[in-house]
Amino acid sequence: MKRILITGGAGFIGSHTCVSLLENDYEVYLVDSFVNSSPIVINRILSICDLNNSNLGKNLKVFKGDLKDKVFIEDIFSNADKSGNPINGVIHFAGLKAVNESVLNPLRYWQENIFSSLNLVSVMKKYNCNLLVFSSSATVYGKESSSPIKENSYLNPSNPYGNTKLTIEKILNDLYDENSNIWKIACLRYFNPIGAHTSSLIGENPVGMPNNLFPLICNAALDNNTKLKIFGSDWDTIDGTCIRDYIHVSDVAEGHLKTLEYLNNHKTNILKMNIGTGLGTSVLELIETFSRVNKVTVDYKFTSRRDGDSKEIVADNSFSSSLLNWIPKRSLEDMCIDGWNWKKNNVNGF
Numbered sequence: 001m002k003r004i005l006i007t008g009g010a011g012f013i014g015s016h017t018c019v020s021l022l023e024n025d026y027e028v029y030l031v032d033s034f035v036n037s038s039p040i041v042i043n044r045i046l047s048i049c050d051l052n053n054s055n056l057g058k059n060l061k062v063f064k065g066d067l068k069d070k071v072f073i074e075d076i077f078s079n080a081d082k083s084g085n086p087i088n089g090v091i092h093f094a095g096l097k098a099v100n101e102s103v104l105n106p107l108r109y110w111q112e113n114i115f116s117s118l119n120l121v122s123v124m125k126k127y128n129c130n131l132l133v134f135s136s137s138a139t140v141y142g143k144e145s146s147s148p149i150k151e152n153s154y155l156n157p158s159n160p161y162g163n164t165k166l167t168i169e170k171i172l173n174d175l176y177d178e179n180s181n182i183w184k185i186a187c188l189r190y191f192n193p194i195g196a197h198t199s200s201l202i203g204e205n206p207v208g209m210p211n212n213l214f215p216l217i218c219n220a221a222l223d224n225n226t227k228l229k230i231f232g233s234d235w236d237t238i239d240g241t242c243i244r245d246y247i248h249v250s251d252v253a254e255g256h257l258k259t260l261e262y263l264n265n266h267k268t269n270i271l272k273m274n275i276g277t278g279l280g281t282s283v284l285e286l287i288e289t290f291s292r293v294n295k296v297t298v299d300y301k302f303t304s305r306r307d308g309d310s311k312e313i314v315a316d317n318s319f320s321s322s323l324l325n326w327i328p329k330r331s332l333e334d335m336c337i338d339g340w341n342w343k344k345n346n347v348n349g350f
């Protein structure tokens with residue numbers, strides 16, 4: 001298995017996964033509309049390949065287009081087939097991912113995330129491409145789930161973004177059931193990916209004002225006039241702030257590589273797998289670690305709780321670690337150092 005198509009390959013997790021695959025001698029077909037990402041990412045991926053003194057950049061091919069355009073995606077599969085070297089598998093990241101925005105404009109989320117996924121899998125089916133890694137999210141779990149959360153926990157997303165992720169998982173279940181002798185599918189449920197590539201060449205590049213904690217910590221560290229708002233100081237946790245499972249984005253990328261290898265070497269299956277470290281960190285602990293390792297000040301103030309937040313969301317990662325024989329290896333310190341280096345070197349993003 002060598003030729004892998006990555007949708008949303010210029011995004012945060014997508015770009016790191018492209019690097020991991022290229023470094024492991026895959027040929028990567030990077031597909032992106034660049035609506036929420038920048039084409040500059042491509043040059044950065046190529047620069048990382050150069051840094052490694054490798055010629056691996058030649059294995060990257062870029063296709064600009066929208067998955068809602070079925071002809072666009074079908075052309076890529078058809079041309080690969082004609083070349084005698086078909087696409088062997090797909091990692092599907094493309095999709096909208098902002099929780100707040102999904103509440104404000106749910107139909108856009110359904111339209112973008114579901115239509116594009118339906119087009120993709122129907123074209124995969126037509127071209128007998130049967131290996132798919134889908135970018136799901138821990139947001140599929142219900143607030144009722146107590147941490148550490150296992151994959152068989154109750155599923156009950158609390159926002160339209162999460163509903164689209166769970167719906168795509170259900171579509172994939174049905175597709176698998178239709179012909180379980182064909183499909184090799186994994187739905188990876190990410191917890192909280194942060195950090196950046198150690199080169200500082202690629203990292204998280206939110207369009208507009210970020211909503212997630214880590215980019216906001218970076219912004220507060222950059223600008224002494226910006227105070228981070230911590231949502232609630234009265235949660236029933238060690239220090240009153242919410243607990244999450246932060247994982248280095250390069251570990252998440254390697255998780256995709258391991259999943260691809262697993263699916264390729266085993267019989268047909270549909271897997272649902274947590275991608276997290278299994279370690280909980282509070283908001284205050286993350287700020288403390290970030291400030292300490294980077295020797296910066298992060299000003300903050302406490303505000304009221306954010307609607308829809310949960311006290312604690314931490315993965316039980318025993319399934320992924322035993323099945324893939326893989327555990328995330330980078331520490332919270334690494335995440336803070338790499339994430340800050342990326343931000344410092346790319347203050348205005350791409």
Ligand code: UFG
Nearest residue numbers: 137138139191211212213214216229230231242244309313
């Ligand atoms: N937080 C603050 N202040 C902020 C932003 C966040 O205190 O300005 C806190 C939140 O209350 C939460 C923690 O920081 O306790 C993390 O919040 P994020 O918004 O960074 O992340 P979430 O855990 O809420 O959600 C993330 C992704 C979702 C994904 C989910 C999976 O944004 O897309 O993890 O668990 F679905």
